[in-house]
Amino acid sequence: MTVKQKTLKKGGKLGEVLRSREISLLLVMVLLCVVIQWRSGGTFFTPGVITQLAQNYAYTAVLTFGMLLVLLIGGIDISIASTLAFSGMASSMLMQHGFLTNPFMVFLVSTLIGLGCGLIIGLVIAKGKVLPIIATLGFQYIVRGLTYVISDSKWVSSDEMLPAFTQFSLDSFLGIPYLAWIFLVLFVIVLLVLKWTEFGRQIYAVGSNAEAAKISGINIDRIKILVYSINGAIAGLAGAMFTSKYASAQSNMATGAEMDVIAACVIGGVSLNGGQGNAVGALLGVITIAIISKSLSLVGIDAFWQQALKGVIILLAVAVNVLVQRNNDREVLKGREI
Amino acid sequence: MKKLIALLLALVMVAGLVACGGGEATPTTTEAPVENVDPTDAPEQEDPTDAPVASDITYAIVAKSEGNPYMEKMVDGFKEACAAMGVGCEVKYPATATKIEDQIAVINELIGQNVKGIAIAANDAEALSATLEEAKAEGITIITLDSDTTGSQMFINQAGIKEVAQVLVDSVYDMAGGEGEFAVLSAASTATNQNAWIAAMEEIIDADEKYANLNWVETVYGDDESQKSTDETQNLMNKYPNLKVICCPTTVGVLACAKAVQDSGSAIKVAGLGLPSEMKDYVADDKVCPYMYLWNPIDVGSCAAYAIKAIADGKVGEVGTEFTADNGTTYTIMEGDNAELQIIVGPPFAFNGENIAEWAAIY
Incomplete structure (x- = not known):
């Protein structure tokens, strides 16, 4: 679809830019920021708050890129928060008991545990032919339950963690926190893979039309298993980021995080039907979610209304996005020769 | 081929059921050594399911949920007391903390097991009452702890609302140096306990001239999530540069909150209710939280x-009277809010730099 739009080039470069979904989302974001800055009396957009945003929502951003891949192949994974908790808890416990003495190893082990969870989920979905939402609903409970079991319902507290591990989330490089570097690097990788690799194109192919992809010789099961494994690994990485940031591993941590992540993707123009969306959109989507979540209490709205307002803003952002897309599609059709 | 798969699936399910059954049986057997202290007190059981329990009396505790260290400590205390009194002990967890049907199912199970007393940390203030009436009709003593519900005979109140609010206001007053701005970071905006304490704090501050120079700038809600609580703490710090205490x-x-304040390097002090094992790194005179409170779960x-034993023994009388339980402590009986009666375990306990390490090892 993007290829077609490029060949048409109706309305010149400027028209193309204005029609882009990403630009429309950017405009929504700017509007949102102006309102927040005005309502919060100028306290929101300061370098300090932006650093806090990047640190607090780095794990959400990381999860969003994993979810992007899953949604692109037409799947969904609502078990990521459980995978995050399980990997984060297991790696923290290994650190607590002295098996892991290097902070880098904690991140690596947590990622590998997540990879294992994702691989199993991918196998069940691809080989067992279980609907993704059903399979991951099941794993959401199984993995969360296992988190309670391995932790014996206890928490790992900051004094039982490596000082270097908790310090990691506070340090920065070139003025950008390490946690933000993680999601920026991941963003670039996902962007490049989706745009310029065979694997990236196969992901879009499976999501847009699985039958056609199969006929053209793509091993659909392999793509599915790979994507769910990558998503699991990303959730595992997010688990280590979470425990490092909050210096505490709690068995019920990040419960419900999958909803913010799915919302971020949808705001970013990723279709739940698969095959549509990109990394730039997902990045803008998660930034929007982060800004909304962080600023709600700053704009002076009663706590009881904050949840409802969050929902309204999400719907508005999606609505603008859908309208722009519909307009785009129409333009594309207009340009077609009959 | 399909038949084969179906057969395999059925086998897996059966195996799963057997494994689950085994899993359920284990806790009762692990409890057994505690009760088997007195070998003379081990009569034959009519009911084979209760076989490992030495005494014919069993008390049960129903927790709010699994995965909560605070609940676990409460369960531990309950188990110890049961062992000391020589009665059996059964621990049950509902499948979820949010669906009240799960606690109802667990209570029905316990009625079937013929326990003599049930202590429940209720997940709903109303919905359990019908089930509890059934249990009482079977002669089971019903009490509530941690969170109350109607239908309970007695609520074991961890600490009176006023006592908690008083220590919180006093810590704010002390940490702020008697005057200045402070804010409250609560759990969910709908949390019953927190809202009651906050309301009582308002009353205490309004009633006493001593607190007239304290300026309560805002109450925010972190929903008991690390991420949201951190956001709210940082927002408070950004919004109120003169803030002294949260x-x-x-x-x-x-x-x-303590983690976010410490990371920011701000001079703000944090007061509140915290678990010693979790707060070990933050509590000390020169740290972000000079001292904090909690009751002992x-x-x-x-x-x-x-209390179950005391009620069963008929020691508990009218509102306003006292009774001495088997642990030697005397409690004053008060009128309950949801339960018929209530007793208060004791005043909140202060944790500071000197005792935090010792308590962190316990819970």
């Missing part, structure tokens, strides 16, 4: 077990 009457909130659990 008071968090919630264990998850106080941890996230082990005491709450053990008090519940002794």
Whole structure:
């Protein structure tokens, strides 16, 4: 679809830019920021708050890129928060008991545990032919339950963690926190893979039309298993980021995080039907979610209304996005020769 | 081929059921050594399911949920007290903390098991009452601990609302140096306990001239999530540059708040209710939280077990009278809000730089 739009080039470069979904989302974001800055009396957009945003929502951003891949192949994974908790808890416990003495190893082990969870989920979905939402609903409970079991319902507290591990989330490089570097690097990788690799194109192919992809010789099961494994690994990485940031591993941590992540993707123009969306959109989507979540209490709205307002803003952002897309599609059709 | 798969699936299910059955049986057998202290007191059981229990009396505790260290400590206290009294002990967890049907199912199960007393940390203030009436009709003593519900005979109150609010206000007053701005970071905006404490704090501050120079700037809600609590703490710091104290009457909130304040390097002090093992790194005179409070969940659990015994023994009288439980402590009987009666375990306990390490090892 993007290829077609490029060949048409109706309305010149400027028209193309204005029609882009990403630009429309950017405009929504700017509007949102102006309102927040005005309502919060100028306290929101300061370098300090932006650093806090990047640190607090780095794990959400990381999860969003994993979810992007899953949604692109037409799947969904609502078990990521459980995978995050399980990997984060297991790696923290290994650190607590002295098996892991290097902070880098904690991140690596947590990622590998997540990879294992994702691989199993991918196998069940691809080989067992279980609907993704059903399979991951099941794993959401199984993995969360296992988190309670391995932790014996206890928490790992900051004094039982490596000082270097908790310090990691506070340090920065070139003025950008390490946690933000993680999601920026991941963003670039996902962007490049989706745009310029065979694997990236196969992901879009499976999501847009699985039958056609199969006929053209793509091993659909392999793509599915790979994507769910990558998503699991990303959730595992997010688990280590979470425990490092909050210096505490709690068995019920990040419960419900999958909803913010799915919302971020949808705001970013990723279709739940698969095959549509990109990394730039997902990045803008998660930034929007982060800004909304962080600023709600700053704009002076009663706590009881904050949840409802969050929902309204999400719907508005999606609505603008859908309208722009519909307009785009129409333009594309207009340009077609009959 | 399909038949084969179906057969395999059926086998797996059967195996799963057997494994689950085995899993359920294990806790009762692990409890057994505690009760088997007195070998003479081991009569034959009519009911084979109760076989490992030495005494024919069993008390049960129903927790709010699994995965909560605070609940676990309460369960531990309950178990210890049961062992000390020589009665059997059964621990049950509902499948979820949010669906009240799960606690109802667990209570029905316990009625079937013929226990003599049940202590429940209720997940709903109303919905359990019908089930509890059934249990009482079977002659089971019903009490509540941690969170109350109607239908309970006695609520074991971890700490009176006023006592908690008083220590919180006093810590704010002390940490702020008698005057200045402070804020409250609570759990969910709908949390019953937290809202009651916050309301009582308002009353105390309004009633006493001593607190006239304290300026309560805002109450925010962190929903007992690390991420949201951190956001709210940082927002408070950005919004009120002169803020002196943040008071968090919630264990998850106080941890996230202390971490966020410490990371920022701000001079703000954190007061509140916290778990010693979680807060070990943050509590000391020169740290972000000079001292904090909590009741002792082990005491709450053990008090519940002794209260069941006291009710069963007919020691508990009218409102306003006192009774002495088997642990030697005397409690004053008060009128309950949801339960018929209530007793207060004791005043909140202060944790500071000197005792935090010792308590962190316990819970």
